[in-house]
Amino acid sequence: MLERNPQIQGRRFAQGLGLCLLAVVLGGCSSMYYNAMEKLGFEKRDILVDRVEEARDAQGEAQETFRSALERFQSVVGSPNTELQEKYDQISGAYEDSEEVAQDVRERIEAVEDVSEALFEEWEDELGRYESASLRRNSEQQLEETRQQYNQLIARMHDAEERMDPVLQAFEDQVLYLKHNLNAQAIGSLENELGRIRQDVDALIQDMEASIAESEAFIQRFQNGQ
Structure with missing residues (x-):
């Protein structure tokens, strides 16, 4: 079997631990988690920035993994003398690596949405505690400006997230077809599909670049006090 991407292997333990914590948060214990973090001095806005950074980093890794996967698919087509089983192992590994980083991206986006919902709800509730009308209006x-900026950010993230699905499906289709037909004809089918897959990967990378740029801008506004 082909050795997996070393960057993924190197981060697997840390990601696994982090995603276990995210699973607890997203499983219905969010308010307890945020209350505990506030007692430690971490406000929801701080957690939001951290999670946007994590989502940005996950998308950056996904970009590289999808790009690498495409190169591995292309290399299979371009090496006619390679054993068919080895070809299958290569594209199967590329697909599995891509699916893994895609799931990480999805979970990071969910975590961003979870804390943003809690932040905006708390902000709205606290507006009623102002005595000064001018400060409340400000x-x-x-709040409205922050919500608009966030909506733009999360829309970009979801655009990139949705772009992953057709690429993953195309990868899976080719893996399954080669698995069921370990012959030269199956390799020819992969070669015929490579043009469309390449276009989908290019579009995905562009959307992720836009999402990463939007994340950077959002983080910068928060760090500068908006």
């Missing part, structure tokens, strides 16, 4: 305006 805070309402800031």
Whole structure:
């Protein structure tokens, strides 16, 4: 079998631990988690920035993994003398690596949505505690601006997330077809599909670049106090 991407292997333990914590948070214990973090001095806005950074990093890794997977698919077509089983192992490994990073991206986006919902709900509730009408209006305006910026960010993230699905499906289709037909004809089918797969991967990478740029801008606004 082909050795997997070393970057993925190197981060697997850390990601596994982090995703276990995310599973607890997303499993219905969010408010307890956020309350505990606030007692430690971490406000929801701080957690939001951290999670946007994590989602940005996950998308950056996904870019590289999908690009590498495409190269591995292309190399299978371009090496006619390679054993068919070895070809299958190569593209199967590429697909599995891509599916793994895609799942990480999905979970990071869910974590961003979870904390943003809690942050905006708390912000709205606290508006009623103002005695100064002018300060309340300023805070309402800031809330609306932040919400608009967030909506733009999460839309970009979902655009990139949705782009992953057709690429993953195309990868899986080719893996399954080669698995069921370990012959030269199956390799020819992969070669015929490579043009469309390449276009899908290019579009995915462009959407992820836009999402990463939007994440950077969002983080910068928060760090600068908007």
